[in-house]
Amino acid sequence: MIKKNIFSLDNKVIVVTGGTGVLGSHFVNAIVQAGGTVIIFGLNEERGNTQAEAIRKNGGEALFLAVNVLEESQLEEAKEKIIRKYGKIDGLVNGAGGNVPEGVLSPEGDVFDLNIEGMKKAMELNLWGTILPNQVFGPSLAKTGNGAIVNISSVASKRALTRVLGYSMGKAAIDYYTKWFAVEMANRYHDSIRINAIAPGFFLSEQNRTLLTNPDGSYTDRADSILRQTPFKRFGKPEELCGALV
Template sequence: MINTNLFSLKNKVIVVTGGTGILGNVFVKSIAEAGGIVGILGRNTAIAKVRANAILNAGGEAIALTADVTKKLELEKACELILNRYGRIDGLVNAAGGNMPEAIVQPSEDIFNLNLDGLKDVMNLNLWGTVLPTQVFGKVLAKSESASIVNISSMASQRAITKILGYGMSKAAIDNYTKWFALELANRYHDKIRINAIAPGFFLTEQNRTLLTNTDGSTTERGAKVMNQTPYKRFGIPDELAGTLIWLLSDASKFVNGTVVNVDGGFMINSGV
């Protein structure tokens, strides 16, 4: 029989960067529902506090943390705050990230005259915005008896998707970083701390909604192409990421390390034939 307690996050202290975002909200809620103590980290203090209060009012435990994931000093202050409150950290979800207009390459643009600054900015947000929190919070996680780090990858890390060059490069780098760091963690800490990643398929968020759907709810040309490539013939619902996240954070996945888990409705495996 399956020991369902393996999937419990009861009393585990877990920090979620990007906890004020759309997917971050799902992650925060699901961790709290699984019994975890949530550190909701983001740049928007007001939203972080609202979400923390909602969890507290529901009988859970949460704390709002204000920090930019690309600024080490702010992350260190957030780490100190949560340690002063709870004394430990058992998990980290690196959910902060996204794309920027400056890093999008339109079909009409000269690909030998790319906006390098825009590409660097997206790389900084997604890659270094994952590496830096891991550096800061990881020192504490390594002291836990069973700690887990979950990064957020993308379909763009494994397939060439038009326009989003900077985003794709940064997510591909996260995949490589996840695997490299998993090996080094295992060599040093054995099974006490692990790192994996989730690669979401196409989920409707505020960031990509206008790219994939029209105001009347119908799909755009780009959205239709995504739908055609996805065997489920629909976009993902953010709540459908929760199960994989809880599994990777819980002791149910204790022997899983350096893995990128696709949650994509079959997008990646579809050859189109």
């Protein structure tokens, strides 16, 4: 029998952390378009509720929950709400992350005067903001017999980028964590749950906009340098990640 759509997410309940962000909102829409039910996590309640309502008006199924991914108690509470409403959780996209202003070395700053607390904050958001949701939702995903986790890494984990050391180290740690966790889960859960990572290149987002654009919207020298090394000579479009995600 020929299956018409091998990429269908029908009857799948999928959580997207950071779902109100530039990339996260496209992840949410991609899941809905593939037939999935999406649970949007974020801190911007107005944006999240508007997003979920728009999906429902268009015939999709979505729920927004205000959740800080660094607060385990909030994650546990959200998990219980989802299980009560939908009975299961099939997938998790760890889209929460990004840079923080305190973790960025200014152009005139001395390399020996790094803001250590700012770097710690960037690492915590990206690494622990990925590990904690996996710890909380992982057991529920495994129970489905075909659970899937997608972490969001970055090109910054592969290349030494100036000024954003804390962010880059956090993403590099996600790469190693994803590989380690994949092996451990395979040994302990066999093929009932999978974990992979997507490493996007350069996209304009809220976190990096001040690094890549001037107040008038023109590109900074940093952005121009990036584009000179990019074959397409442009930044990525968020929808270009959606096929890989689904």
